[in-house]
Amino acid sequence: MKTHHQSVYQQFDEQANSYLTSAVHASGEDLQALQKYLLNSEHSKVLDLGSGAGHVSFTIADKVQSVTAFDLSDSMLEVVASTAKERGLHNISTMKGNVESLPFENQTFDLVISRYSAHHWHDVEQALREVRRVLKPGGRAIFIDVVSPGYPVFDLYLQTVEVLRDTSHVRDYPAGEWSTMFNNARLFLKNIESFRLRLEFSSWVKRMRTPQVLIDGIRAYQATLSHDIKEYFEIDEHGSFTSDVMLFELHK
Secondary structure, eight states, X not given: OOOHHHHHHHHXXXXXXXXXXXXXXXXXXXXXXXXXXXXXXXXXXXXXXXXXXXXXXXHHGGGSSEEEXXXXXXXXXXXXXXXXXXXXXXXXXXXXXXXXXXXXOTTOEEEEEEESOGGGOSOHHHHHHHHHHHEEEEEEEEEEEEEBOOSXXXXXXXXXXXXXXXXXXXXXXXXXXXXXXXXXXXXXXXXXXXXXXXXXXXXXXXXXXXXXXXXXXXXXXXXXXOHHHHHHHTOOTTSOEEEEEEEEEEEO
């Protein structure tokens, strides 16, 4: 029987290049907003947690001392390493592992950043405790992820289409749940920013190689939705929709 980590590995390891070229991951308001949190960080050691194809690492490399791209997928890390070399970003290194048990000494990093990864994690609170452990005194963490609106009917739509599209998906947490998990891990909120992320349906399912039967299931489900849900998520005739994204800045 496969573990959750094995399911995530299988789901992502074979499609690293599609994530490198994904417009959703390679650009966006949130990635632009991240820049201002890197002011005066030229001496910082940064951990890019759940790095995927490395977009955070590439964005911040010239603003910090070093970046460690950390991911469960060998192929993702190979893409990060080869792309960093091509771009002349020599301060990026890679490390494989799972977020619930980080292979780093206590107080190693000045900053930990995670973008569009935590909704795949088996145990977010344990990962957050690990983040706190590897942060230096006074260190910061920045988490960026899709968040649930929290309202039960809206939440049901989001979680349903996410798991039909990607069986490694665990949960898009509402802001209130994030706040509780941060508090439990003794990481304290400093700033929050909100964004809206447009997801074009065909590329969204293609990136995950979603089976046609599940694509049909998503479209059939969308056809049954109330006007309120369709309006909130801005669901169009092709199935494309808009999700909420939040950026959380935390300190130890």
